[in-house]
Amino acid sequence: MSQLLSLRDRKRAETWAALHAAAARRALDEGLEGVNIEVVAEEAGVSARTFFNYFPCKEDAVLGLKKPSVEPEMLAAFDIEGDLLAEVSRLMLAVVRSIQGGDDSAELRGRIYEAYPQLRHRRYQYILKVEQLVLETVASQLAESRRWREMPANSAWQGHDVDDVAFTIVLTASTRMRHVMQKTWSNPTATAQFQALDQGLELLRDVFKELL
Amino acid sequence: MSQLLSLRDRKRAETWAALHAAAARRALDEGLEGVNIEVVAEEAGVSARTFFNYFPCKEDAVLGLKKPSVEPEMLAAFDIEGDLLAEVSRLMLAVVRSIQGGDDSAELRGRIYEAYPQLRHRRYQYILKVEQLVLETVASQLAESRRWREMPANSAWQGHDVDDVAFTIVLTASTRMRHVMQKTWSNPTATAQFQALDQGLELLRDVFKELL
DNA sequence: TTGCACAACTGCAATTTTGCAGTTGTGAAA
DNA sequence: TTTCACAACTGCAAAATTGCAGTTGTGCAA
Numbered sequence A, B: 001m002s003q004l005l006s007l008r009d010r011k012r013a014e015t016w017a018a019l020h021a022a023a024a025r026r027a028l029d030e031g032l033e034g035v036n037i038e039v040v041a042e043e044a045g046v047s048a049r050t051f052f053n054y055f056p057c058k059e060d061a062v063l064g065l066k067k068p069s070v071e072p073e074m075l076a077a078f079d080i081e082g083d084l085l086a087e088v089s090r091l092m093l094a095v096v097r098s099i100q101g102g103d104d105s106a107e108l109r110g111r112i113y114e115a116y117p118q119l120r121h122r123r124y125q126y127i128l129k130v131e132q133l134v135l136e137t138v139a140s141q142l143a144e145s146r147r148w149r150e151m152p153a154n155s156a157w158q159g160h161d162v163d164d165v166a167f168t169i170v171l172t173a174s175t176r177m178r179h180v181m182q183k184t185w186s187n188p189t190a191t192a193q194f195q196a197l198d199q200g201l202e203l204l205r206d207v208f209k210e211l212l
Numbered sequence C: 001t002t003g004c005a006c007a008a009c010t011g012c013a014a015t016t017t018t019g020c021a022g023t024t025g026t027g028a029a030a
Numbered sequence D: 001t002t003t004c005a006c007a008a009c010t011g012c013a014a015a016a017t018t019g020c021a022g023t024t025g026t027g028c029a030a
Helices: A007-030 A037-044 A048-054 A058-063 A072-076 A084-098 A103-115 A117-144 A162-184 A190-211 B007-030 B037-044 B048-054 B058-063 B072-076 B084-098 B103-115 B117-144 B162-184 B190-211
Strands: none
Touching: A007 A037, A007 A048, A007 A058, A007 A103, A037 A048, A058 A103, A058 A117, A072 A084, A084 A117, A084 A162, A084 A190, A103 A117, A117 A162, A117 B117, A162 A190, A162 B162, A162 B190, A190 B162, B007 B037, B007 B048, B007 B058, B007 B103, B037 B048, B058 B103, B058 B117, B072 B084, B084 B117, B084 B162, B084 B190, B103 B117, B117 B162, B162 B190
16 A cells, blocks of 8 residues: 555544634634634644644644745746746745645635635735745756856846845745736635636736836 | 814824824734734723724734725826726836825834734735726826827727726736835835836836847 | 754743723713 | 813733643554
């Protein structure tokens, strides 16, 4: 038998799911205030202290949020030589999406976000973290890229710091994440979100045509 | 004698300053962990409960942060018909700056941010709130503006929602705030920050010249 | 298979944060 | 000047959060 996960990892995943399920159910049944750490922990069969080994706060347990990370398959799909804004935006969206469950639980999450809009702030805060992660990747790859190393002498980027350029691109992509979230709170599926991203990039280009 | 502030308002300001001073001094003397609410409150002559009537958390007391708000004089300096990106960015910077003390305490704050970079996150979170405030202003003013109501038929903005356009502009300005903060942690004076903003806008234009 | 290093869980105590309800004093209107 | 509504402060209790130190069991290498 191939073990996809070790016993330890499997139990950890089970505990995580149990805590999330208990928190989400109580939130939908009794409202956000009805989520009591002690009760949730007991329902999941662990101590209250252990709850905080899995989630930094109640909100994250209700939403089932995980720490963001840039996975190898995301990097593989990323091309620093391509359409930079689109590439970086898609990379960010992939990372942002990975901190939550898949499309199977999208409808449930949609209902939670509709019921408790306060929780949206939490999502925005995570985007700040994602920025940092993606910025490291983009800054290092851009510095090594052909488009930077073989930059034409008349390029508008001439004279700018590569980190400043990467910063600007990543933060611009980040604004598109916010746009995607805003448009897809009630339907956060992959299809809807990547489509919203494309529309957001289109919007961005049109807005800037008149401003720059 | 002209009363700039009523007795009530004066006492409130004094208590605020006392709490902030006590928290900031202890942070610089003993480190962030050395800031104990009970002690700070006692030093300021109020109860621990009252501390939370002034600040939502320790960090804000250390930094002396106030709730952001768009003041009338900022609105007066704002021109929806002007260079939109520059106008909105300057409005945001004014609001962001107003949540903290003036240039007289800039050097002190600079030292705190240098000593405890974790606190910078707090500043970023406040920028999220400022966005919301500024977005309301810009969205409503843009909808009533000449540039929107008398938009030429060939404008790239044709067919877009005015709220989406305002959203994109405000979030772009927000990225410039982040740039300003990053460049001026150690010297957050008005001069340095408005200069950093102009450089940031220049950077933005140059980056986009190659991307759009 | 044994034994070790470490991940996960735990209780406990301290601190932070919030809700509530009661007291006091200020500001303003009559 | 008196009166009244309310802002500010308070204690208290509950809940959330964190640090620390000890126990247990898994994963792995000898």
